[in-house]
Amino acid sequence: MKKSWIPVFLLWLLFTVLGLLLVMNTTVLPAQYSEEAEVIDEAYELLEALAVPVMALIFAIMVWGAISWRSRGADREDGPPQRGSRLIVGLWLVVTISLAIGIVINPGFVGLAAVRGEPVSDYVVEIEAAQFFWQVTYPNGATALDELVVPVEKRVRYDVHSTDVLHSFWIPAFRTKIDAVPGLTTRVYITATHTGGIDDDVNLRIQCAELCGAGHAQMSLPVRVVDDAEWLDYIDGLGTGG
Ligand SMILES: [Cu+2]
Numbered sequence: 001m002k003k004s005w006i007p008v009f010l011l012w013l014l015f016t017v018l019g020l021l022l023v024m025n026t027t028v029l030p031a032q033y034s035e036e037a038e039v040i041d042e043a044y045e046l047l048e049a050l051a052v053p054v055m056a057l058i059f060a061i062m063v064w065g066a067i068s069w070r071s072r073g074a075d076r077e078d079g080p081p082q083r084g085s086r087l088i089v090g091l092w093l094v095v096t097i098s099l100a101i102g103i104v105i106n107p108g109f110v111g112l113a114a115v116r117g118e119p120v121s122d123y124v125v126e127i128e129a130a131q132f133f134w135q136v137t138y139p140n141g142a143t144a145l146d147e148l149v150v151p152v153e154k155r156v157r158y159d160v161h162s163t164d165v166l167h168s169f170w171i172p173a174f175r176t177k178i179d180a181v182p183g184l185t186t187r188v189y190i191t192a193t194h195t196g197g198i199d200d201d202v203n204l205r206i207q208c209a210e211l212c213g214a215g216h217a218q219m220s221l222p223v224r225v226v227d228d229a230e231w232l233d234y235i236d237g238l239g240t241g242g
Contacts, residue, residue, distance in 0.1 A: 008064045015056035023048045030203040033225060034174040035191040039114045041175070043107035050099060115176075117189055121157035125150075127206075129160065129167035129180035132215030134206050142238035147222045148206060151231035155191045168210035171223055172203035179210060198222040 029041050069079065125148075126137035136144045150156060160169045162180035169188070170177040178188040198204050208219035226234065 004064060004068060008060050011060035011063055012053070012057050015059050016053045019052035019056055020049065023052060030172050031201040032173070032175075032193070033196060033201070033204060034171075034176070034193055036115050036189075037173065037175040038193075039107075039111055043111045046107060047103065050103070054096075054099070117155075119157075119189070120155065121189055122154040123151065124157045124159060127158050127160045127169055127180070128163060129169065129208070129219075130163045131165065131213050132208070132219040134169075134219070134221040136221075138235040138238065140235050140239050142235050144238060147224055149231055149234050150190075150192050150223060150225045151228040152192050152195050152225050154228055154231075155189055158188050158190065160186045160188065165212050166210045167208050167212050167219070170207050170209035171205065172207060173201055173205075173223070177209055192225040195225045195227065197224040 023045075029044065032038060032041060123139050125139070127148075128135040128137070133145060134148070136148050138144075158169065158178070160178055160180045161184075162182045164182060166182070167180040168177055169180055169186075171190070174190050174192070176188050176190050178186045180186065196204055204223045204225070206221040206223060208216055210216075212219065
């Protein structure tokens, strides 16, 4: 029984390799359209990779335990009590606490700082959330209710408000999300990395991410990323039209 760590170790190795192959060759993440999304996705992939050996160890012990201590039909009484090992408990605590502290530092603090970046922007766009629509106000004062148009490779600060209840300004393709709170202005900085629209990817949309009432699920607005010059033309056109 003392030698049971050998098959457990081999099973752990096998499950770790299989698990890493699985997570490295599959992606559950939507299309990536912003610099912030790159940081978020890297963090997600790191956490996924770190979780694999931990999960593999639990599976290895479960599988080995089920085979090794299965009932062989002879007697139906309880087996002898199993005593824990101080060494294994100590190692488990040290490894898991170190992992947790490491994750708090990176991607925790490091990633959060990278996503937030410096509080500087090329443009400021105001976003007003209300049951159940989004209103966009551009730097020239022009407003729009039908879509959010974003200049590519420009750092935009979004000042987010709510006129009624809590909403949340979330653009899945950008991976950023900030609450819209009545009486407060919340801010998020986003740099779009390439052009596209909701026809290219359904995740290029604002989607309310805070349950806000009966129309919550429909509270979305298409997002279109265009060249800077095209964006300036677009907001000029809105200004003269409105
Ligand atoms: Cu909502």
